[in-house]
Amino acid sequence: MKEQNSIPTSKVARATQFVKTGVKIGGNYLKHNVKKIIDPATSREELHQDNAEDIYESLSELKGSALKVTQMLSMDKGLLPRAYREKFAMSQYSAPPLSGPLVVKTFKKHFKKSPSELYDKFEMSASNAASIGQVHKAELHGKQLAVKIQYPGVSESIGADLKMVKPIAIAMFGLNDKDVDRYMGEVHDRLLEETNYVLELQRSVEISKACAHIPNVFFPKYYPELSCDKILTMDWLEGLHMKEFLATNPSQEIRNQIGQALWDFYDYQIHNLRQVHADPHPGNFLMRGDGTMGIIDFGCIKVIPDLFYDNYFALINFDTLEDESKMNEIFKTLEFIVASDSPEESAFFSKLFKEMIYLLGRPFGEETFDFADDSYFEQVYLYAEKLQKLDELRNSKVARGSQHGLYINRTYFGLYSLLNELRAEVSITKPDWLKSQKLKGAFV
Template sequence: MAKKPVTSRSGRFLKLAGMTASVAGQYAGQRARRMFRSENDDGAQSESYTRMAGQIADTLGELKGAVMKVGQIASQTQDFLPKEFSDALQTLQKEAPPMPFPVIVAQIESELGQPVAELFEYLQEKPYAAASIGQVHRARLHDGTDVIVKVQYPGVDDSCDSDLKQLRMALKLGGLLRMPKEAVDQLFGEIRERLKEELDYLNEADNLRLFRGFHQHDNWVIIPAVIDSHSTRRVLTLELVEGDHVSDVTPERYDQDTINLIGHRIFTTMADQLFRFQCIHGDPHAGNFAYRPDGSIIMYDFGCVKKLKPEIVESYRKALVAALKEDYQALDRHLIDLGARVESQPAVDEAYYAMWRDILIVPFEQDEPYDFAESDLHKHVAAKTSTVFKYLDYFKPPVESIFIDRMIAGHYWMLKRLGVQAAFRSELEKYLDVAS
């Protein structure tokens, strides 16, 4: 039997508070048990972390909203969380279970002020997609226009601040946050700001218009138009623009040349947004992109958009140039400018930078096409994450650029799932030179 969704602020608070108390109790018990062991029992600690992380992931998935979105982001920042926690949160990347249809109908009618039958010729009951803060339903306007209607879950925006406070407390009391308080303040402040924007669908409508302008000359980038008459802060109606999910990009319909063309276009849109527009799509996962056999790319969901400071883009560019040139003293300085390195700490061992550079440079190190389908770059990264703890006091979450890192990681997975074979070194160098 499906659980009744928790939509009230008090209900969400109690659910999260219960989770926090349980996690804190488990952590305290774990610490007490360690006092009576002659040495640390890594297996017991890992088992304890797995239990705590599983409970947190289950609760965030049930509540959806801000905490589920933070869980999705946290699952991608493995440098600052125990592996067991990151692994458990990976489950939140999957499509969320939908809200009951009557809840969605009531939210639409409350926001648009009319019965659904007067607003739409039909509204499909089965969700087109379900995510962390809302879900999408297919519909048709009375003038025959096919649309999708994005509906925010009730109570999500009102509970954002209290949700984040409870989640932060749970992570702290569970011993799961491996960062100084100042860094945690900055990280949660940035996430809160992006979430507040993402919870305002009128802001997303503005973002859609902004990115349609950015890509107006790229006829292979398709971004849906906003239906203003049927859009509010919690309901967003867009023209229906369909394409193939990455799982449907198969050899029967897409030959390798088309897949490679799409790969180059993905790289171009990413680099243009970073270096030319200095404004990036901050949520690049498979559900937010679709493709067509003519090589077109369709982009959805512009709730999470990060406008970048020019000096941050410039520091990022310089850091990339320094890494390509293996100038690790310069790289260290640029990472300080980027806010990723603690300036008061001594210079980081160049061998440490060289290790990461040699892993991350692989797709760009030669002029021959790199086969992303066969890439195991992510495995090499995962194998070296334990080395991060040696330099934990030297680095901090790069708050201003965290969404750049998220964008790049998301695009890597898209290129891998598509099976792109492409050489990006010359294209990357072109952007680095143009930006200078």
């Protein structure tokens, strides 16, 4: 894999890279239009392929927030053409790594020592490289270790990068400026936390300990004495990422077992810890043939405020949706409906969000759910397309939906996608207060 000897860190250098990418994309469109004139049957697939290649190549060099956005987009199968999804998915663990001299420079800066002085063995070539940092394999006292090193300048460039990404978000998601401004603030805060490895170390230890009782999951041990703000040392976990794991053709029983472990892990965090590992992409899970799964990277944690939790999950109990008065009160609390809405707008958005909750919350209405049901996901993607085209949403003068919902929705969508890829059927565990009395009767 090609290594990088430097990363653009100044605002000017990073902005220049964005501009270069825009010029390349413009050229791709021009080339496509010329081909279309010559051959009207020319499809957009080649255009998507060229654009995906140029965008990924550019953002891979920038690292940080810019590359993280592509990682988030790759998880949303309904928003992007296949060429983009497949290329952007590489940002989860296969981005171009930093060169050896830059790695040594980072250690010298933070520990005043080189990696060879801290570990018995240290592989200078990165094993995995993602958006915020890269991982190297090391050894100390016979223990195999994973050492995560943050890219230079990542935390300092978050604000400027997100401003440059904003137009892309508006175009791709069909959002208005107010929506983007609100949610970009939430993304900024989470990304800033992800660059704080001291905070990640603390959360990793706490959540791993709290979730250690969950069947079929395991976690690395972390080493504070070999960690700092930009370097994190933990046990090396053996296992396969999703794509490689599925290539081994695991049995349905093993798929279901890992799927259940995934569901139980998220269910416990959300409802018991009120904070959640909000980065459920395949690069953060290591799966084994015995049906167990290692979980890594607790950099992106969403703490769930009580008021949001109580109202958001009340809607997952479909009995709430049958009570118009209670439902609309919650819609106001969660800012789906706002004080400035006309009666017509209130009725429109109430109906819209009620439909959305019934669809996205469908697994919660079952005792078991088969995530191999592609027809369900097709409905979700079609509904997402419908929302993007709604003028009422695009032209809304206010942002709708609490900012806290951004990462919770992303977490569930990522979880659903992982379970769909596994083709797993799982038991839908949830607190008693989320169980619909009406649906309970149907299960008896």
